[in-house]
């Protein structure tokens with residue numbers, strides 16, 4: 558696989574995207590198997606290009622306490638757990654128990670199960686109930702929930718922490734007028750307005766794959 562259909566950007570030219578994915582080093586057995594599973598079952602994972610960005614930010618910031626909102630089969634969770642190192646703790650959350658079961662098995666096989674807390678339920682509620690603040694929060698829930706995800710995540714970020722959100726260009730639809738019933742695009746657009754207007758955040762929107770917004774809590 559160079560770049561599978563479930564990872565297609567929607568606004569990056571195909572040959573440029575193929576080139577970008579072609580540069581990426583091979584992944585290990587478990588990660589490769591998860592990429593294949595995601596492709597076959599159309600699980601919308603971040604894929605290896607965005608995963609490397611996520612891991613890089615976790616590493617350079619030294620993040621140890623990490624909360625993930627919307628984890629699916631745990632692909633991004635494993636990248637975060639590996640980047641956080643043996644002293645890290647990553648909170649996996651997903652509303653689907655079957656996803657959590659599959660993810661837990663991958664965590665065991667990837668050798669990072671001890672670093673991950675598996676939470677099943679609404680990530681926006683689970684983050685409120687989890688004590689303390691986080692060094693990094695990764696947001697990948699359903700897109701209509703993005704403005705609410707921002708509201709619950711903000712008070713859970715320590716000063717200097719990173720708040721990273723995937724799909725902020727939403728196949729390019731974020732840049733165009735949305736139909737009134739397109740709740741996902743409207744959610745992403747509102748989210749983008751809110752983070753760039755916030756006095757508590759320093760955001761950068763990186764047009765990698767489907768758009769990734771990285772914010773630092775001021």
Ligand SMILES: C[S@@+](CC[C@H](N)C(=O)[O-])C[C@H]1O[C@@H](n2cnc3c(N)ncnc32)[C@H](O)[C@@H]1O
Nearest residue numbers: 602603627629632633651652679680697698699
């Ligand atoms: C885009 S996928 C996550 C992919 C994952 N971050 C990765 O890259 O490997 C979104 C997942 O979030 C879950 N989800 C959506 N909204 C949620 C919510 N409010 N609480 C918990 N899980 C949610 C969905 O069930 C789905 O599995």
